[in-house]
Amino acid sequence: MAGLAGRFARRWCSGLLGSPLQVPALGLHVLGPAMLASQKDFNNAVSQVKLLKEDPGNEVKLKLYALYKQATEGPCNVPKPGMLDFINKTKWDAWNALGSLSKEAARQNYVDLVSRLSASSESPSPEAPAADRKQPESDSLVVTSEDGITTIRLNRPAKKNALTTQMYHDIIAALQAASKDESAITVLTGSGDYYCSGNDLTNFTHLPAGGLEEMARSAAALLRDFVNCFIDFPKPLVAVVNGPAVGISVTILGLFDVVYATDRASFHTPFSHLGQSPEGCSSYTFPKIMGSSKAAEMLLFGKKLTAQEACAQGLVTEVFPDGTFQKEVWARLKAYSKLPPNAMRISKQIIRNREKEKLHAVNAEESSVLRERWQSDECMNAIASFLSRKAKL
Numbered sequence: 019m020a021g022l023a024g025r026f027a028r029r030w031c032s033g034l035l036g037s038p039l040q041v042p043a044l045g046l047h048v049l050g051p052a053m054l055a056s057q058k059d060f061n062n063a064v065s066q067v068k069l070l071k072e073d074p075g076n077e078v079k080l081k082l083y084a085l086y087k088q089a090t091e092g093p094c095n096v097p098k099p100g101m102l103d104f105i106n107k108t109k110w111d112a113w114n115a116l117g118s119l120s121k122e123a124a125r126q127n128y129v130d131l132v133s134r135l136s137a138s139s140e141s142p143s144p145e146a147p148a149a150d151r152k153q154p155e156s157d158s159l160v161v162t163s164e165d166g167i168t169t170i171r172l173n174r175p176a177k178k179n180a181l182t183t184q185m186y187h188d189i190i191a192a193l194q195a196a197s198k199d200e201s202a203i204t205v206l207t208g209s210g211d212y213y214c215s216g217n218d219l220t221n222f223t224h225l226p227a228g229g230l231e232e233m234a235r236s237a238a239a240l241l242r243d244f245v246n247c248f249i250d251f252p253k254p255l256v257a258v259v260n261g262p263a264v265g266i267s268v269t270i271l272g273l274f275d276v277v278y279a280t281d282r283a284s285f286h287t288p289f290s291h292l293g294q295s296p297e298g299c300s301s302y303t304f305p306k307i308m309g310s311s312k313a314a315e316m317l318l319f320g321k322k323l324t325a326q327e328a329c330a331q332g333l334v335t336e337v338f339p340d341g342t343f344q345k346e347v348w349a350r351l352k353a354y355s356k357l358p359p360n361a362m363r364i365s366k367q368i369i370r371n372r373e374k375e376k377l378h379a380v381n382a383e384e385s386s387v388l389r390e391r392w393q394s395d396e397c398m399n400a401i402a403s404f405l406s407r408k409a410k411l
């Protein structure tokens with residue numbers, strides 16, 4: 019069996035390497051004619067592929083192959099190979115998946131992909147920023163791609179990774195980019211001793227010209243967009259909870275596929291203490307995950323769970339000793355990231371899709387209730403109290 023698999027792998031690789039290489043069906047650029055790559059750029063890219071220092075892997079080679087065919091011959095125009103002709107059928111599927119993409123757009127996507135591959139194979143950093151991704155506006159978020167994993171890291175350790183308004187925008191952009199990049203898995207984690215202390219409470223102190231009402235309106239709109247990105251995220255989404263988690267960083271865990279936590283982590287949703295109400299679809303996901311009374315204890319009374327308790331309630335997938343947490347979790351994720359990405363994406367779709375409509379409705383309702391809450395005396399007093407250092411949760 020192993021011999022057969024080895025022969026298959028060798029044939030598969032040489033089959034692809036023998037052909038000019040190529041983009042994801044996802045992430046194809048739709049560009050105006052003025053921005054498209056010339057034939058010369060394309061020819062250069064075809065030559066460049068042969069000079070790549072590292073083997074880009076079969077997935078990428080397949081993309082290169084499909085884009086090359088589309089760019090040179092147009093939409094797939096040959097009969098589908100038989101079921102048992104694995105290699106040619108896979109190549110045909112990849113080409114056929116490009117549908118009616120124009121030759122010019124395929125050429126551009128091929129050139130872009132090769133340029134990303136060349137840049138990453140020249141990068142000296144073991145955890146290089148994804149070359150095709152616009153980096154976040156501030157240093158408070160760091161996005162990297164390596165080994166088939168895109169990692170979105172909250173990077174404000176001095177403030178326990180509290181989420182500023184800019185960070186919400188940057189996370190939205192990072193998730194949108196990750197949904198289209200070549201990684202198989204996306205991870206959210208934190209720098210320093212905390213995973214995240216939730217919404218930065220000073221966000222509420224930057225009052226716009228329209229006053230409190232306008233602040234609440236725009237925060238509710240941003241919250242809704244932010245949570246929608248998690249609901250719609252198409253690839254496996256993993257939380258690597260490296261320390262305590264508070265507020266919205268806890269509630270959105272119900273929208274992740276897998277949650278790994280250090281035994282130092284805790285999970286705290288002190289909404290009533292803050293005069294606020296649940297968000298991140300937790301009013302729906304938490305009762306489903308842990309039952310209504312356990313969910314009520316967390317969401318109404320702000321009961322803080324230890325990592326072990328959160329795991330027993332089903333909010334956390336697995337807890338690791340803090341000393342080996344990073345090593346164990348990343349080794350496991352690297353192994354998972356080698357699994358066929360399309361199979362994982364499709365399986366996630368089957369698991370999640372029937373819930374999506376419901377989750378969007380819940381998100382809309384929670385955001386609208388919070389819009390009112392943020393204008394309440396209870397909420398204003400709690401935030402003033404935190405800011406004046408009278409209260410710590």
Ligand SMILES: CCCCC/C=C/CC(=O)SCCNC(=O)CCNC(=O)[C@H](O)C(C)(C)COP(=O)(O)OP(=O)(O)OC[C@H]1O[C@@H](n2cnc3c(N)ncnc32)[C@H](O)[C@@H]1OP(=O)(O)O
Pocket residue numbers: 176177178180181183186215216217218219220221237238240241264265266267288289292294297404410411
């Ligand atoms: C678009 C808008 C969407 C809004 C969505 C709504 C979400 C709801 C929520 O997320 S509710 C949860 C809000 N979070 C909190 O209430 C946590 C507040 N923080 C604390 O209680 C504590 O800081 C702590 C328990 C997280 C950590 O305590 P510790 O004693 O270990 O550390 P410090 O308090 O000294 O914190 C270090 C500095 O970090 C600042 N900081 C921590 N968390 C926040 C935060 N959420 N908002 C603002 N600032 C925060 C803290 O003030 C310290 O700053 P300093 O060094 O300048 O004093």
